[in-house]
Every structure is written in structure tokens, then in C-alpha cells.
Amino acid sequence: MANPPPTARRRPSTSSGSSAGGSGPQRPARRTGAAPPVRPESTPFSGPKLVVSGGPKAGEEFNLQEEEYVVGRSTDNPICIADTSVSRKHIMLRRVGQGWTVSDLGSGNGTLVNGEPINDETVLANGDVITMGDTEVTFTDVANSTMMVDITAGPSRSRPSTSGAAPGRPPPRPERVRPARAGAAKAVDPQAQRKKKIIIGSVAGVIIVAGLGLVGLKMRQKAAEEARTAVSLRKAQVRQENAAVFQDAKNHIREGRWTEAKALLLELQEKSPDMGLQDYLDRVEKEIPNQERVVAAEAALKEKRLAVAKGELDKVTPDTQMYEQVNKLKRELRDTSDSQAKAARALLDTKQLDPARQAKASMEDVLVVFPEHRDAKLLNEEATKLIAQLTFVAPPPPPPPPKDPWEASVARFVDGDLSGGVALANACVTKSNKCKGGLKDMTEFGNLYKKLEDLDAKGLARLLALDKDITGPRGPSKMAKNAGTRAANIFYKSASAAKAAGQWSRAIEYARRTLQADPGHAGASNIVNDLRSKAKEIYLQAYTLKAENPEDAIPKFKEVIAMTPPDDENHQKAKNWLEQLQR
Numbered sequence: 001m002a003n004p005p006p007t008a009r010r011r012p013s014t015s016s017g018s019s020a021g022g023s024g025p026q027r028p029a030r031r032t033g034a035a036p037p038v039r040p041e042s043t044p045f046s047g048p049k050l051v052v053s054g055g056p057k058a059g060e061e062f063n064l065q066e067e068e069y070v071v072g073r074s075t076d077n078p079i080c081i082a083d084t085s086v087s088r089k090h091i092m093l094r095r096v097g098q099g100w101t102v103s104d105l106g107s108g109n110g111t112l113v114n115g116e117p118i119n120d121e122t123v124l125a126n127g128d129v130i131t132m133g134d135t136e137v138t139f140t141d142v143a144n145s146t147m148m149v150d151i152t153a154g155p156s157r158s159r160p161s162t163s164g165a166a167p168g169r170p171p172p173r174p175e176r177v178r179p180a181r182a183g184a185a186k187a188v189d190p191q192a193q194r195k196k197k198i199i200i201g202s203v204a205g206v207i208i209v210a211g212l213g214l215v216g217l218k219m220r221q222k223a224a225e226e227a228r229t230a231v232s233l234r235k236a237q238v239r240q241e242n243a244a245v246f247q248d249a250k251n252h253i254r255e256g257r258w259t260e261a262k263a264l265l266l267e268l269q270e271k272s273p274d275m276g277l278q279d280y281l282d283r284v285e286k287e288i289p290n291q292e293r294v295v296a297a298e299a300a301l302k303e304k305r306l307a308v309a310k311g312e313l314d315k316v317t318p319d320t321q322m323y324e325q326v327n328k329l330k331r332e333l334r335d336t337s338d339s340q341a342k343a344a345r346a347l348l349d350t351k352q353l354d355p356a357r358q359a360k361a362s363m364e365d366v367l368v369v370f371p372e373h374r375d376a377k378l379l380n381e382e383a384t385k386l387i388a389q390l391t392f393v394a395p396p397p398p399p400p401p402p403k404d405p406w407e408a409s410v411a412r413f414v415d416g417d418l419s420g421g422v423a424l425a426n427a428c429v430t431k432s433n434k435c436k437g438g439l440k441d442m443t444e445f446g447n448l449y450k451k452l453e454d455l456d457a458k459g460l461a462r463l464l465a466l467d468k469d470i471t472g473p474r475g476p477s478k479m480a481k482n483a484g485t486r487a488a489n490i491f492y493k494s495a496s497a498a499k500a501a502g503q504w505s506r507a508i509e510y511a512r513r514t515l516q517a518d519p520g521h522a523g524a525s526n527i528v529n530d531l532r533s534k535a536k537e538i539y540l541q542a543y544t545l546k547a548e549n550p551e552d553a554i555p556k557f558k559e560v561i562a563m564t565p566p567d568d569e570n571h572q573k574a575k576n577w578l579e580q581l582q583r
Contacts, residue, residue, distance in 0.1 A: 048141035055135030068094040085133025108275030109133040110239045307368040341375040353390045406434040416478035460487035488518035505562035535563040
């Protein structure tokens with residue numbers, strides 16, 4: 001047989017596969033001299049990972065190298081996704097063998113895999129999309145993904161031929177030789193036949209009973225499975241209903257309908273306390289009074305009451321989500337002030353008394369909002385002169401000098417002239433004991449006021465107490481108003497912290513200090529009102545305990561007394577019961 005040529009030729013395949021060339025198509029020859037592929041020096045991570053494909057954090061990636069991960073909004077999770085629609089602990093990812101599974105951790109919005117809600121631990125495949133609220137993440141695991149291989153059927157093989165048989169035919173079947181009967185058939189025993197029937201009947205009965213038991217077991221298992229399925233479906237339905245209510249609440253929040261959002265969130269909180277709604281409730285509680293102030297400012301602005309509108313806008317918290325509306329109203333306030341100035345100019349040009357008085361009132365309103373408004377200042381002065389000319393009213397005589405030299409010093413101090421007040425007090429220190437004591441208080445006040453920005457709550461309280469001792473019935477000085485605002489902020493923080501910690505007496509004490517420093521502080525007023533309701537609740541608890549456990553009732557009555565003012569009804573009742581129990 002001659003050697004084949006140097007270049008290998010591809011053999012044609014046959015339809016029957018029985019040719020001498022082989023039973024299937026020829027495989028291509030393997031190249032033995034090719035070099036192995038060169039791997040790059042550094043390659044990106046090719047193991048399993050999560051890729052945020054939708055939501056506020058789209059584009060972030062998380063490599064999965066440990067055995068399990070908790071994913072959620074909380075910052076102490078191995079994988080943190082800062083999205084308010086994601087629960088604090090939303091899902092659990094777990095390595096099982098060579099693959100990964102995902103399970104929901106009782107989240108508020110539930111979890112979807114490829115658009116389907118999951119109730120149990122679910123196996124993940126490469127490319128699966130996990131949805132958590134407004135966030136979508138894609139699970140990627142290229143190394144362990146399933147490869148689908150298409151297998152083509154080869155030609156059939158022929159059976160090997162036997163001697164004397166034609167190729168492709170089966171060999172001839174050997175001839176069966178029947179043995180000859182050795183003798184006649186044996187006679188049949190009737191008793192053995194009866195025993196045989198009894199045994200067969202017993203076996204059949206056992207089989208029937210076992211079959212019926214198996215059918216009953218199958219039916220019970222099916223009923224239990226149906227019951228579990230019904231429970232799972234009900235849970236999924238409840239989660240879907242809660243998610244729909246939660247979405248409605250978020251829609252109300254986005255549209256600024258805070259009261260409606262609060263009602264839905266409270267309903268949802270009662271049904272599912274573990275949904276993590278406290279952040280939303282805190283925001284709604286803060287925005288409801290802000291919305292009321294914005295509405296009041298809009299109404300005042302329509303009625304041209306600029307000072308009232310400015311006061312309402314100043315009460316809106318700086319971190320409000322209604323900043324666009326607030327900024328719009330502030331611009332309208334400025335525009336309205338300018339238009340009021342033009343209207344005042346027209347009124348003054350009439351040279352009549354009533355229009356002049358209207359112009360003056362209008363400009364005074366503008367100056368309350370914008371003290372440096374140039375046109376308003378000029379028009380107000382012109383209106384004052386015109387009114388004086390038209391009414392022939394002489395200017396009032398100057399007030400007589402105070403008889404007590406200390407009063408002059410106090411008047412300077414109240415106007416914010418600390419140096420002038422100290423000088424007058426120093427001048428009369430030998431003539432009046434009030435000047436002597438007042439000079440000492442003013443000196444201490446001045447030393448504290450220089451360090452106003454660095455004073456703590458104790459220092460601010462001392463500063464305000466000194467101001468009250470110096471001014472007396474004249475009221476707080478201009479300097480005390482600045483200190484009062486700062487003190488109110490510090491006291492309010494302490495009051496809020498004490499309330500959150502359940503320290504009711506401490507919270508009411510700091511709330512009262514806040515109101516003493518700033519009588520119009522809305523937050524402190526809310527705390528006082530809330531704690532009055534809490535005091536009533538504690539009083540009822542103590543009242544219930546007073547007969548059987550007076551030792552437990554006494555500290556509660558004391559706490560009610562500390563939380564309420566003397567004129568409060570619960571304060572007097574708690575005081576009376578405390579006196580009776582301590583006898």
C-alpha cells in the first residue's frame with residue numbers, strides 16, 4: 001500500500017456509515033506545534049458579582065467573594081444600597097455549592113427575580129435581575145453559567161457479520177430443541193390448591209390495604225401542600241397590597257400631599273411594623289406644619305399682609321422639601337413690596353390725608369419685611385411729613401428724664417447700648433444702691449456676651465438671667481434676644497434628645513427653658529403638648545397601681561408633677577395622691 005501524500009485529505013462521509021473508511025465523519029487533525037494562548041498579566045474579576053442596573057445607585061458593582069451577604073439600606077450591611085425604597089435588611093445572598101441563592105428578609109416592598117415575587121430561597125442564574133423597590137441589580141456569574149451544546153447524530157454502525165451470513169443481516173437464530181417428556185403429568189392436590197388460594201388472597205389483601213394507605217397518605221400530603229401554597233399566596237398577596245399602599249404614600253409625598261401620606265403610612269405601620277417606615281413618618285411629621293405655614297404665607301401675601309407672610313416663611317424649617325415653593329413665595333414677597341412702593345407713590349401724589357395714611361401703613365409693612373428697602377424708607381418719611389402737614393399735629397414733647405438715675409442706665413441697656421448703660425451706672429454708683437448692684441450685673445453680662453458664640457447651655461442661661469435682673473419689667477434687651485435664639489436652639493436639642501430617650505422630666509424642663517428663651521419656639525411648644533398627654537398616661541398608670549402597689553405608684557406620681565405646670569389638672573391630682581401615699 002502506497003504512503004499518503006504529505007497534505008492530509010478530508011474523507012467524505014457516507015449516508016449509511018458502513019463503508020470501510022469508518023463509522024462516522026473524520027475529525028480534524030490536531031495541531032501539535034501551536035503555542036498556548038498568552039494570558040494577560042492582570043485580568044478583571046471574573047467571579048460572581050452584583051451590578052446595580054437601575055435606581056439611584058446605577059452603575060455600582062459588588063464582587064461576591066464571601067459565603068453570604070446581606071443587602072439593604074443599612075450602612076452596617078456588607079452590601080449597602082442607599083435607596084429609601086430598599087429596606088434596611090432586604091435580601092440575603094448565599095453560596096450553595098458552585099452556585100448562589102437569594103432569599104427575602106421580610107422587606108417592605110418585597111423582592112422580584114426576573115419580575116416574579118419570591119417567597120422562598122431561590123437559585124440564581126447568570127443574568128438574573130433582582131428588583132428591590134426602585135433599585136434593580138443584575139447577578140453575573142459567567143464562570144459557572146450553563147453551556148448549551150448542540151450534539152449532531154452520527155451515521156449508524158453495522159453489526160459484525162457471522163460466518164455464512166450476508167453482510168448487514170443478523171445471524172440465524174439457533175434451533176430450539178424441546179426435551180421429550182419423561183413421563184405423564186402428576187395428579188393435582190386439592191388441599192394444596194386451597195392453601196395456595198388463601199396465600200394469594202392474603203397477599204392481595206395486604207397489597208390492597210397498603211395501596212389504600214398510600215392513597216390516603218398522598219391525599220394528606222396533597223392537602224398539606226395546598227394549605228402551604230395557600231398561606232404562601234396569602235402572604236404574597238399581603239406583601240403586594242402593602243407595597244401598593246406604600247407606593248401610594250410615596251406618590252403623595254412626591255406631590256406634596258403630606259396629610260394623605262401620613263394617613264397611609266400610619267395604616268401601613270399598624271399592619272406591618274417591620275417595614276422600616278420611621279424615616280418616612282419623621283419626614284411627614286416635619287413637613288405637615290411646614291405646609292401649613294406655606295399655605296398661611298400664600299394667603300397673607302394675597303391680602304397684601306407682607307409682615308405676616310414673612311413671619312410664616314421664617315418658621316419653615318431649612319431642610320424642607322418644599323424649598324421651591326418657599327423660594328417662589330420669597331420672590332413674590334420682594335415683587336409685592338416693590339409694587340406696594342409704586343402704589344404708595346401714587347397715593348402720596350393725591351396730597352390727601354386718608355391716602356397718605358394708607359401709604360404710610362403700607363410702607364411700614366414693607367419695612368418690617370425689608371428694613372433696608374430704600375424706596376419704602378423715603379416714602380414712609382414723606383408720608384409722615386404729609387400727614388403732619390394735613391393734620392397740623394405738633395410733634396409730641398420729649399419724655400421727661402427719669403427721676404431715678406438707675407432708670408436711665410437701664411434704658412440704655414435695653415436699647416442695646418451696653419457701654420452707655422455701664423457708664424451711667426458707674427456715674428450713679430455712689431448715689432444709689434441699684435446702680436451699684438446693676439453695675440456688677442452689667443459687667444458680668446458684658447463679659448459673657450463677648451463669648452456668646454462659645455457659651456454652653458449653662459452660660460446662656462446665666463446670661464439671660466442677668467438680663468432679666470437688669471431690665472426688670474422693661475422686658476429683655478436687644479442683646480438678650482440674640483442670646484435667647486442661640487439658647488433656645490441648644491435647649492431644644494437637649495429637650496428632643498431627652499424625649500427620644502424617654503426622660504420625660506428632663507425633656508419638659510429643657511422645653512420650658514426653650515420657651516423662656518424664645519416664647520414663639522414651635523418645636524418646644526409641641527414637646528410640651530406631647531408631654532402633657534404623656535403625663536396624663538403616666539398618671540393613669542400610677543392611679544391603677546396606687547391600691548395594690550403604692551411603691552410603684554409613688555415615683556410615677558412624682559414624674560407627673562415634674563412634667564406638668566402647677567395649674568395643670570393632672571399636676572394637682574398627682575400631688576394630692578402623693579401626699580396621701582406618703583403619710
